[in-house]
Amino acid sequence: MNLTKLALKRPVSCFLVILALAVFGISSIFGFKMELTPDIEMPMLIVMATYPGADPESVDELVASVIEDSGSTLSGVDSVNSYSFENYCMVLFTYEYGVDIDECHNDLRAAMETAKLSLPDDVDQPTIIEMNMNSMDVMTISAVEKGDVDLLKVVNEAVVPELESLSSVAQVSVTGGSEYYIKVELNETLMKQYGLTMSTVAQMMGTVDFTYPAGSVTQGSQDISVATSMEYNTVQKLREVPLMTTKGQVITLQDIANVTTASKDASSISRYNGQDNVSIGIKNKSSAGTVNACKDVKEKLQQIQAENPAIEFEVTYDASSSIISALTSVAETLLLGVVLTMVVLFLFFGDFKASLIVGASMPISLFLTLILMSMMGFSMNIVTLGSLVIAIGMMVDSSIVVIESCFRRQKSTPDLKQAALEGTKEVTASIIASTITTIVVYLPLATMKGLSGQMFEQLGFTIVFAMLASLIAAMMLVPLFYTVFKPKEKENLPIDKLLKKFTTWYQKILRKLMKRRRTVVGVAVALMIGTVLLAGTLDMELIPAADEGVVAVTVNFRSGTTLEKEDEALKLWEQIAEEEPDVEFYSVSISGSSATLTADLIKKRTLTTAQVVDKWNEIAAGMTDMDVTVTSSGSSMSSMMSTSSYEIDLQGNDRAELAQAAEDLQAEIEKIDGVVKTENSLANSTTLAKVVVDPLKAMQYGLTPIQVGMTIHNVLSGMNPLTITNDGSEYAVWLEYPEGSYDDLNLLMDLGLDTSFGTVVPLRDIAEINYAQSQETIMKQDGLYQVSVTSTMTSEKIFDAQNAINDLVDHTVFPDSVTPADSMMTGMMNDEFQALLQAILVATFLVFLVMAMQFESPRFSFMVMMCIPFALIGSFLLLFITQSTISMVSLMGFLMLMGIVVNNGILFVDSANMLREEGMSTEDALVASGSTRLRPILMTTLTTILSMIPMGLGLGDNGVMMQGMALVIIGGLTASTILTLILIPTFYLIFDKRSRQERRAAKKLAKSQRSGKTGDAENE
Secondary structure: OHHHHHHHHOHHHHHHHHHHHHHHHHHHHOOOOEOOOOOOEEEEEEEEEEOOOOOHHHHHHHHHHHHHHHHOOOOOEEEEEEEEOOOEEEEEEEEOOOOOHHHHHHHHHHHHHHHHHHOOOOOOOOEEEEEEOOOOOOEEEEEEEOOOOOHHHHHHHHHHHHHHOOOOEEEEEEEOOOOEEEEEEEOHHHHHHHOOOHHHHHHHHOOOOEEEEEEEEEEOOEEEEEEEEEOOOOHHHHHOOEEEOOOOOEEEHHHOEEEEEEEOOOOEEEEEOOEEOEEEEEEEOOOOOHHHHHHHHHHHHHHHHHHOOOEEEEEEEEHHHHHHHHHHHHHHHHHHHHHHHHHHHHHHHOOHHHHHHHHHHHHHHHHHHHHHHHHOOOOEOHHHHHHHHHHHHHHHHHHHHHHHHHHHHHOOOOOHHHHHHHHHHHHHHHHHHHHHHHHHHOHHHHHOOHHHHHHHHHHHHHHHHHHHHHHHHHHHHHHHHHHHHOOOOOOOOHHHHHHHHHHHHHHHHHHHHHOOHHHHHHHHHHHHHHHHHHHOOOOEOOOOOOOOOEEEEEEEEOOOOOHHHHHHHHHHHHHHHHHOOOEEEEEEEEEOOEEEEEEEEOOOOOOOHHHHHHHHHHHHHOOOOEEEEEEEEOOOHHHHHOOOEEEEEEEEOOHHHHHHHHHHHHHHHOOOOOEEEEEEOOOOEEEEEEEEEOHHHHHHOOOOHHHHHHHHHHHHHOEEEEEEEEOOEEEEEEEEOOOOOOOOHHHHHOOEEEOOOOOEEEHHHOEEEEEEEEEOOEEEEOOEEEEEEEEEEOHHHHHHHHHHHHHHHHHOOOOOOEEEEOOHHHHHHHHHHHHHHHHHHHHHHHHHHHHHHHHOOHHHHHHHHOHHHHHHHHHHHHHHHOOOOEOHHHHHHHHHHHHHHHHHHHHHHHHHHHHHHOOOOHHHHHHHHHHHHHHHHHHHHHHHHHHHHHHHOOOOOOHHHOHHHHHHHHHHHHHHHHHHHHHHHHHHHHHOHHHHHHHHHHHHHHHHHHHHHHHHHHHO
């Protein structure tokens, strides 16, 4: 109340504050970091360890198990997953949310230092990597040579340093291209003639290119540094490197080798629209923001392009474009909500000034909210903008109640200032209570952990800021503007006539329903039960999938598959993408045993992304010798977490039984309608060939097994004795045997080994080849072996197929040693849903406490709380009609609904209590309260619902992400408004003692009147 008096007393100061809010609010917009979603930190650390030459079983037993045991007992560790491959392993430590990940990193690093003592000597020091969901490339650049230029060299030496120098760029990665080097192709026959080996040649070459400081000498009045040096920095000079034979003869390198410049066999392949290229990936610093980083890179790229005309650069992926598009769509939705709200206000008030007064509270509240968001360090993302859309409809609620009260008070108080003061005073308690109930709903968000806490923390605080700002605007600016602009409420408007008819009908029906309280409650409860049963048919997912128009094809090959074979398979997928009419462009990346094709679809496409995924999955189902996964992709979190596949995990301590159980389950799942194909992680195996050296036979020739192993490695992989520098560029020098010399095991077994006795012994005389089959991947969770059975489903039947798979697993009898386990995604969904349900319960309790203190009565608080469960009728019904899912986002809508639906109930009960204090009977007070509050209730409800309709329709890019939340609020608020006008009076009569006393008194009076009439009749 003091705020209202202050505003009316100091109008000039208020207008200056408004001006300041506008200036600082607009300026804060340009300072926001723009992202698609809030920054998400996953409490996970990955330990990677390399064990060269080891098979997955050895890696699991000797490396992964040691790392698991060392780290599993650390504080905060929730679960441990290990993945053992040929030559290396990854161990994933998942921590409880809320831990200090830096402290956990230090503890794990200390544990790995201790674990290193128990690992085999050949194992490198384990490397710890922090899991970061925001570490994806924000931009990809294609570089294609258009002239005579060493493309990879220019990219690595000129482009990458320029991009890394940007303050907003964290990391630059390069894929594809061929690296030039100096190839020294040895002639084995000539080497034997001179008694030379690859090792001795490498040793002599390693000593010829050097610079060695010798000290300094004095010449005249100064000291001169002296250094001894020798440079062999060209191919011609390398040919002249002197070599000493075993007989003391000096020859040159060209006498036993062919020295040329060559390009290395590519370890990775990159193409864009079928053309070979070098792909440059950009990761941004989290402090800079995606949009700013992409802007900086594009500006720098223009400069690089001008300096390198022989190379053509093209941006093939730009995360900022989708972010800007999504944020623009949400901003348009925000503006549309403002316009719709103003239309509603004008329809009800019929006066532009009145509409403008209430409407002015929206931008002013927005400015203050933006300033507070900037001070908190929030980014401008789809969640914060979505929260502003949601807040728009609620921002005017208090202002509508205030100005409507001012209009009513002016009818009895001609003085404008007095009318504004008394009108605001009349509803101050109600609007404060309704604002507080809305605010306390979001308090659990501040304490929530996990993904949902990080995802929606900014949403909660943004709405809290908006509601506090709107409350201040309603108490200060609305009465001030009312006295300044002098609005006049027009009567006999079309909507007034309709509202009067509806009010008359409502009064009649309410009096009838208040006499049939049991029937009203029974019908409401029946509707509630029916809706809950209906909710049981809704599907569930973590985050709704957004159609971003990107399809990702991931191909995994058997270990050992040649790069040429992988390239051949990807060319087939490139042809598929080329022939797809909805594909605009596509890119390919091949590295190791996996490859990825990413296809961007045109905006106006005939098929949705999900339909293209289904079409390509049908093609993938017929492919053999490779595991193909086709999914929708994109930069949003929903795209990262949603997929057309469903994973069932089995775990146990017997790998043989686990493999058989997975195979049987896979066969049954493949029979389910909607399942395109099924794979299990233990189905793939790889062939290993081990050269087993007999140590006794080797010793007879003066050799050790490790010497033999190093010789084989050098023969197959080559040796790098030195690196030369020419014209500022470094080139590696590699000693190699001619291609095909030892490209199969028979030739390798004929390899001659030089002994310490000056003789040569074939490898087959001291070693043999052992062949073995090994699993490509060995997975464990918390010490138990694990297998994943992954099913790819059509988008139309994805939820039906998931339910059928779950039913199958529930009714399958597994061996005693095998048990089903939740996959990581299922476990995450269960954890987040449980956290949100707990938040909803806490919010409900807090709302109850606030209202009980407001009414100074738990009974009245309980009456209003009854609106909440019945609001679910509309929410679940609208979700069912639109065939939407229950997700983390829609559950957030239920949480928000707690604070919204009770506002109308508070206004209703508060007004009824005041009328009873003035002497009205309970029933009359309820009818009068309903009639009086009908108009503001309808206005606040319509403004909130209309402002959310664009979001509920899922308009714009990534609009589907927040759609579930809007649908829950729209449906719940609609149902609660209807039921509030009927159920609140009913529950009021049921729970209120005074109303029961009035009814008993009325019955006695009626009975006595009937008795008196009967006695009079008898007397007559």
